[in-house]
Amino acid sequence: MGRAIDVTGDVILGVNTLWMVYCVGRGVPIPMQNFNERQALDGLKNLDSQVIGAVYDRYFPEVYRYVRFRLGDEPTAEDIASDVFVRLLEAVQNRRGPQTNLKAWLLATASHAVVDHLRRVYRRATESLPEDLSDPDPAPAELFDEREQKRTVRQAYARLTSDQQHVLALRFSQGYSLEETASVMKKNVNAVKALQFRALAALQRNIEEMNDD
Amino acid sequence: MIDLLMDALEICLQKVEQGETVESVLSLFPDLESELRPVLQAALQARTLADQSVPAAAQRRGRARLLSGAAELRESQRGLSKRTVSFFPRMVLALSLTAVVVLSSTGLVGASSNSLPGDQLYPVKRTWERVQLAFVLNQQRQDALQSQFEQERLNEIDELLTTSRAQQVTFSGVVSKETDGRWLISGIPVLVTNTTHLLSAEISSSMPVTVTGTTGSNGVLEADEIESLQPGSMLPPLEPSHHAGATGQSQETTTTVAGTLPTQFPAMVQTPAATPKTPQSFTYTGVVQGEQGTNWTINGQSVSVDQVEVGGTIQVGQVVRFGGYYAGNGNFIITSIESDSQGSPSHANGGDNSNNGHNNNGGGDDKGGGHGRDDGGGGD
Numbered sequence: 001m002g003r004a005i006d007v008t009g010d011v012i013l014g015v016n017t018l019w020m021v022y023c024v025g026r027g028v029p030i031p032m033q034n035f036n037e038r039q040a041l042d043g044l045k046n047l048d049s050q051v052i053g054a055v056y057d058r059y060f061p062e063v064y065r066y067v068r069f070r071l072g073d074e075p076t077a078e079d080i081a082s083d084v085f086v087r088l089l090e091a092v093q094n095r096r097g098p099q100t101n102l103k104a105w106l107l108a109t110a111s112h113a114v115v116d117h118l119r120r121v122y123r124r125a126t127e128s129l130p131e132d133l134s135d136p137d138p139a140p141a142e143l144f145d146e147r148e149q150k151r152t153v154r155q156a157y158a159r160l161t162s163d164q165q166h167v168l169a170l171r172f173s174q175g176y177s178l179e180e181t182a183s184v185m186k187k188n189v190n191a192v193k194a195l196q197f198r199a200l201a202a203l204q205r206n207i208e209e210m211n212d213d
Numbered sequence: 214m215i216d217l218l219m220d221a222l223e224i225c226l227q228k229v230e231q232g233e234t235v236e237s238v239l240s241l242f243p244d245l246e247s248e249l250r251p252v253l254q255a256a257l258q259a260r261t262l263a264d265q266s267v268p269a270a271a272q273r274r275g276r277a278r279l280l281s282g283a284a285e286l287r288e289s290q291r292g293l294s295k296r297t298v299s300f301f302p303r304m305v306l307a308l309s310l311t312a313v314v315v316l317s318s319t320g321l322v323g324a325s326s327n328s329l330p331g332d333q334l335y336p337v338k339r340t341w342e343r344v345q346l347a348f349v350l351n352q353q354r355q356d357a358l359q360s361q362f363e364q365e366r367l368n369e370i371d372e373l374l375t376t377s378r379a380q381q382v383t384f385s386g387v388v389s390k391e392t393d394g395r396w397l398i399s400g401i402p403v404l405v406t407n408t409t410h411l412l413s414a415e416i417s418s419s420m421p422v423t424v425t426g427t428t429g430s431n432g433v434l435e436a437d438e439i440e441s442l443q444p445g446s447m448l449p450p451l452e453p454s455h456h457a458g459a460t461g462q463s464q465e466t467t468t469t470v471a472g473t474l475p476t477q478f479p480a481m482v483q484t485p486a487a488t489p490k491t492p493q494s495f496t497y498t499g500v501v502q503g504e505q506g507t508n509w510t511i512n513g514q515s516v517s518v519d520q521v522e523v524g525g526t527i528q529v530g531q532v533v534r535f536g537g538y539y540a541g542n543g544n545f546i547i548t549s550i551e552s553d554s555q556g557s558p559s560h561a562n563g564g565d566n567s568n569n570g571h572n573n574n575g576g577g578d579d580k581g582g583g584h585g586r587d588d589g590g591g592g593d
Contacts, residue, residue, distance in 0.1 A: 047287045049280060056276050061267040064275075069262055074271070082275030086282045093286060153258045172256070173263045175230075178223065193219040197252060200222075204255035 037102050044092040056085055059103060062174055063110050069173035070114045070165055072154050080113045087113075104184040111166050156206030164199035171196060221245050225253050329369050331380040370401050373428040382434070383425045385442060388418050395433065398424055404433045413441035496536040498553050501529050511535070516547050524551030 043051025063084050068077035087109055091097035098105035157165060163185075170181045182192045225238040235253055239246045322341045325334035342362050349355045366384040373380050386399025396403040403424055405411075416422060416439060426436040503510035504527075507519035511533065527533055527550065535550035 047283050047290070049283060052279060052283050053276065056279050057272075060272055060275060064267050064271065065263070065265065068264060072262065074268065078268070078271040078275060081271075082278050085275065085279045089279070089283055089286060093290075149258075150261055153261060157259065157262060168259050171226075172259045190216075190219075193223065194215070197215075197219045197222055200252040200255040200259070203259060204251040207255065207258060 037100065040102060041092065041098065044089060044097070047089070047093075052089065055088075055102065059106050060085065062103065063106050065173045066107055066169050067110050067114055069169040070111075071117070076117065080110065080117060084110045084113055101183065104186070107170065107184050108186075111162070111169075114165075115162050152207055152210045153203075156203050156210055159206045160199055160202055163195060164202060167192060167195045168199050168203070218245055218248055221249055222252055222256075225249060226256055229253070229257070329372055329378070329380070330382050331378065367399055367401060370428060370434060374401075374432050374434065377428075377430040377432070379427055379429060381425070381427045381437075383423065385421065385423045387421050388416060391418060396436075398422060402433045403439075404429075404435045405439065406435070409436045410438045411440075412438055416441055496534060498532060498534045501527060501531050501533055504529055518547060518550060521547050522549045524549070527552050 040051055040055050044055065060081060064077055064081040067080045067084075068074060071077055071080075084106055088097060088102075088106060091105075157168070160168070166185065167181060170176045170184055174180075176184065178189050178192055178196075181196075182189045185192060185195075187195070221242045224241070225235075228238045228241075229235065235250075235257065239249055239253065242249055321334065321337050325332075325337040325341065328334040328338050342365075346355060346358060346362075349358055363385055366382070367386065370382050370384055373382065384399070384401065386401060389397050389399070391397075394405050396405055401424075403426065409426075413422075421442040423438075423440050423442055424434070424436050425438040426434045428434050499512040499514075501509055501511055507517055507521075509516055509518050516535075532553045533550050534553040535547050537547040537549070
């Protein structure tokens, strides 16, 4: 039995090629603890349904949460998150896919997809962010205040730069450590610290400005 | 200072994550509190945007979409693979095989063209004949081709008899002479004995038959079976002009029929000048039955004598000798015609090849140069 550590620091125990082959051959879902990125990438190249399903099951929640944090819209998050995995397949087939860090590639692609989506939204003047829509459901005053505050934070967050939104989404939607965030963003830890600090400071300023308005 | 502030922020975030209050973590960094507090509050606000739940339905839909996309990719790759990997090798293979077949078959066919029954290449020759027939759709041309092949059978038997090779053969022809068990069938001398199976009740002169027998060293084909042919069967258009037996004794070559039964070109007499080796040019004698300008009727066959060299004055009822060749459509094209008022075998027997030299493509090396002939209708 071998041990493998992916670049994000996850310790993957019990990686065993034969076991993976056995699982795929017998149609048994690959156990999460036996997930190996190298083999997963090979399976993606071969369009192996078992491997594709295993990769999806492993990473979809993280990608979905990331996108929803960035946009605050569940249907759009669902569309973009699933589209990221389709892009992954296409990229692997075209030899433009990830070589090592699958999760980093997925989240980076998700970030680009979010930016593309926002660009399209801003281009269409009639379309506004979901948080700007009035709440159709009447709610108690506490809930209303909470939603208002959340909407303010959302708008303040939307004013951040893409990198600032990216770093906050990684830190607060996923609970990634500085090291994990640095790995996904392909930056060093100090750069992430600085970016995070500037992002939070800007977010606080934006919130205050919006509250003042 | 900045680094210290960012490190302090990280510590505060981790402690808040662990459940400590903002005030308690800020108390750890009193000197940095004013800078840390707004940033830490912003971090807490940002946390409110996070939602750890993942709708199961959304995940299922995404999974189905992904697997569907994977299936499409697989299909497209299969198609691409078929086109890029399989198509070209198949095409190359097909072209190569075609080239090999064409080149080799051309060579084989060429080599087999002179083969005789019993030769190794003879099956190739017969197969090629069947291929030719299969690719000729025009019925008239097909009949002409088949008739030509029947003629080739006679030529083969003639060659076998000439070279005294014993070989079982089958051919079709018309019985033209019966004398003491020695028949002449389309110019082939056939020995009919008590062991010969006559599969038809009565076989008589002028009857088209199929003969199966064995060529012998005595220049005669010993018949095993003789069966009358049904109307519509194909016969050779011409009979071999002669056969020179092993004994050197000349054989008479007499009447023959041409085409499909019932015959349409009867009573033609082929002179010795036309040899089986040069079938492109033939000389016949016949009776002029009618004249309408350049359209004459000879032995019931309408022929055009336009642009034909006519020797002497020819009248209806007169026996003429004419030469020509068979066109691709099976029609006989006359190139010369002259009076043959003598019409006697002795006259024709003279083998005046010099007169017909232009008609028989140099067939002057007539092996049976002294052969006589009969008119087809009467026989001997």
